Amino acid sequence: MTPKRKPLNTLGYGFIRDEYLPEGADEYYFRNQQQLTEYTYRQLSADEVAILTRNGNYSPNWGDVWVTDRFLPEQVQQSTFYGRVRIGDMEESFLDFRDLHLPIGIYNSVIVSSDIGGYNAIHNVRYMAHFILGEEVMLFNINEMETSNNAKFGNGILKEGDAESSLIQLELCNENGGRAVLPFEGMQASDVYLWTRQRHDRLLQSRFREITFRRFDTRRGYYSVVCHRTVIKNSDIIKDVKIGTDAYIKGVNKLKNVTVNSIAEAYTQIGEGCELVNGIIGHGCRIFYGVKAVRFILCSFSQLKYGARLINSFLADNSTISCCEVLNSLLFPAHEQHHNNSFLCASLVMGQSNMAAGATVGSNHNSRGADGEIIAGRGFWPGLCVSLKHNSRFASYTLIVKGDFLHELDIRLPFTMVSHDVANDRIVILPAYWFLYNMYALMRNNGKFISRDRRSLKNQHFEYDVLAPDTVNEAFTALHEIEIAVGKTYHPEAGDPAEWGAKGKAILADATMDLREKEIVLDGVENSKRKVVLIKVREGYNTYRRIIAYYAATQLKAYLNTYSFAELRADYLSRSGRMERAGFENVGGQLIRKPDLDDLLEHIRSGELAEWEAIHHQYHLLSSRYLTHKFEHALATFLEIHDLEKSALTPAYLDTCIAESVATKQWICGEIYKTRAKDYQNPFRTMVYENDEERDIVIGRLEDNAFIRQQQDEYERYTESITGIRPI
Structure with missing residues (x-):
């Protein structure tokens, strides 16, 4: 393509071609609807034009430069105006922001068909076309600010006349695009999760697309917007953007087709060397130092920094990615990934995760095609230099020890440590590892993630507790898996999982049997012929039972702090039928009972929920009921782990179990202290300090x-x- 010559007096006009204009409307139709301020404009006086000309300003049509009665022509210098330009109030003052002091006015800039809000300081903007600026905006040293007449601001939509091929999609969880979704402003991790699942349900998938397309106006002609008090300086290209209030943008290489959400209480900052294309950024985000992001959504209070690459990915609230590369991934809230040589691709990671240096999770180079996936429950922690193969699946709080895992894995036991025993060519699984050997790190997460959740409106409940319906259900699965593995090891002739499970349960209950005398193998874990061996089997099994009982007892105690046993009986125990432990699904960080989730999806299919706002309202409604659902789950858990019928539950029995929870709480506290104390007692930990006093100065006293x-x-x-x- 080559540049085309057109008459100078047409520059700034014809933003919307006639065929795309609404009937009876002019090209300023949408621009007038987008106004951020309410001003009464007038044309320039002859004296004002004379002053502007004397100050080195130029316009081929001064009659289309409109101003308010508080216009100060002396504060417009060496600038050029094309098309209809409207300038808000001015005064003899300057704007001061972080050591940047700029006089209010327009200096050394080219302005094309834009609205300049009141009290703006615009300096050295070499070209700005079709922008709307709010009040007290500061623009300094910017090469190019322009807007396309079909701008979409990062949303996955089509404007009139757009080719289908131009539709922006996020190709999440799988590199082949088979789980792609259409991004939109306000999109939540729960939306993305639902959309990337159920791909065989054509009706549901079509509903998601319809709801998204209906959300936006397909007509052309919307201007880019920079809202009140936003500062942009020393930047190169700013194109097709919608930027909220109080944002701070400095030294960026490119912002193109991007929405930046920002308010005074949660302002977003974008820093040096960043290139952000086709994306949506949430409130209170921090993006700086060479970040490259393309086709992405970054949710509120998350960070990208130090050269991070985020491509075709969704990063949920309160997360941080720095240095590394993340492709085609859906990451739930509180994801942490800090190291330059970690790589995450084609993965669904369900939050509260931590990616170590050297971890390559989801690389399709070890598969036949670029169509593999990794699914990891919350608390996923691949250790240093871990390499995983597609397809693999991991239960919550799986810790993977350094190693190259050359075969697909299906880890169904939560809180486990998975290690590669290279010498014996086998996988070793230590069940309930976190509770047995690293209680300090595990339980510290509970408070850490809550304190980092900076959302001002927490109308969607994110579950951060390590013991919750999802992980407890997984712990029950672990009990069943261990029982079968033990039964099969000691009675291979039985040949039936139910019989193996019953025999294994009896063996595990018999403390006189030393399980170390046999190698206990867990089936269906690795796609290979080598063994997957369980160690510390009875310890892990009993720990699962203990934490399940503890979860149930603490939830019941919380209920009985407010209600009496008689109310418990009337509200729950007197119901007919057996109380079943409900399944829960992690839907973008929010735990939802599976029957409730099925109802939600059915309402979407039927068209009853026809807007994303209505779907979000259902999330909020389910969040408001979550603690009740969690209690009901805990009550069913209590009956199941203690093998009780509802009629057998008495106040005396509950008192005994709650007393046992006190002992478990004491054990948890003791283990927290003991696991941290190792750092003060192990000679290999302390050898880097001259003495105990220096150790305590460097890392703090254990007692403190x-x-x-x-x-x-x-x-x-x-x-x-x-x-x-209380009985009554």
């Missing part, structure tokens, strides 16, 4: 550890609150 003290205080409060069950 805030988390340990907090946990001890919680234990003491929990113990003091045990007063016995």
